[in-house]
Amino acid sequence: MRSDMLVSVAVVDEEGPHITIPRLAVVARALEQNFRYFELIYLLRESQRPQLDRFAAEIAGLANLRIILTGEGTRFYRQRLIATMEAIGDVVALYDPDDMPIEDLVTQIGHAKDRDEILIGWRPSRPPSGWSYRLLSLASNNVISARAARTIILPREPLNAIAARKSASIDLRFEARNAPTHYNRFDITTPVRAKAGFSQRYELLMEILLAGAPRFLKLYAALGFLVVAGSTLYSFYAIAVILLRDHVQEGWFSTAIIQSGSTAFIAGGMSILAISLVAVLEVLSGGSARMIVDEISNTNFFDKVEDLNVEMSGDTPAIGEQHVA
Template identity: 35%
Template structure:
């Protein structure tokens, strides 16, 4: 039986030729229509292929509730995902990839998202060959749980999606799970072949890494400030050591003490200045972004103003045509 209690939106980005993508979209539309009465598909196409859409008018007409948006050629895959997500109107939004459609049941994810309100991320059941050290470093310096098993399919409710799209970190929030979030994330493991890679270009991956590092600027700056304080302590310790050597050792080389003091003083000045600068930049970044964002996780209230009201002292009788009793 078809479900009629919510609208499902599916967002996809052009990955192959338009003809191949449309054939897959037609099959997807039939599968979704069997499960949901109300659904739509939002498909993003490169501007360079805009003219090819006229040649596929017949194929497009066979796909019900298909919306095609033409995006700039310069946008990366993850920027296009944001545009597609912002164009969807469904109560449940599913963002996926054509290569993953064969291995993932979008209908099950949509139902689970609607019933639970969780954000569902698709994960590979088996770890693919990757650079674990690189992912571990990104996970350590960023505020996200970076993992090579993360796939491109995500299911999210409209309310949660609206919150994400209103943040400057939406590009990464639609890929990785934050370490601290007021949303509940579920990892849905899928038997996705480890040999099957996504069609991400190096520019797409570089942009994702750049977004991870940029969004983690306060964490990195504070870490560098702590390291600068550690360097200041070492430089001051070296200065104390130089003073002890000066008063306890007889055959000190001429000029060694002054050189040691100058070196330690220079290091203290530079490290202290960099540490203060990093802390100041981190504070400015937090104020621009909003440091109180996400600090309130939930609210429990027992407030009721309506139980303090009373009915008006007015009585209305039936009107018999001549007077009001």
């Protein structure tokens, strides 16, 4: 049993407490057998609170369990981010029980602590939908792959660096190309269980697009300025034609100037708007605390704290007997 670290394992409920809570019991037993200090974080939405009453006895028997209730509008990947921000462990694991047995997770947690590196689950073969992930990967700062598992293990220092990024929610799902620390992969051999429906796939797409929004806006702004430059050159061309050509169709010059001017105005305005949105996105951050509705906790680390081996010498006065000369 390791006692040199505090381990946080977070599980986000996707299938309901009637399925997730029995799995949490297995996770809690494994953590209790392998780590002296640990916490188990269970995230679910506020609408699922009434279902918890039916499992009150099971919940009471889970050591160091923290139940975090989030608002109805909180997305799945935002819940994962909340879990990492609320975790207090030296090593934090976002765990999907369908990815791997808990025994394998315990082993990888030890590796992450000893090596001080981020570990992400990786499947040896690509599912049939891998081409769509590859397409998204080309437009993103992350390595979007169907082979990437949802389970990821992060030591405290790399986690703090990831959590400070505006793309943290997607960086906790897929390897970031420009991350402040390197991701390392470990093999997962369990078969893929297709449980993500259309809504969750759409949510993942939105997270990828939101994470890459500044990049897309900057590209759009650059294209807008190119259009402005092209419109300006076209205006010069129209002026040159009206000055150098003897026969110009009636109305051509005014039409050309109006077209180039309108295009330059619209493209320039949209470019400035895109740059402004980039600035807004770079300023805005956080907000996860407002998504937490309530927390239920039965954690208690103090009963496992050993007495300090401190001896008082005979010449040292007690604290109450010390005085100032």
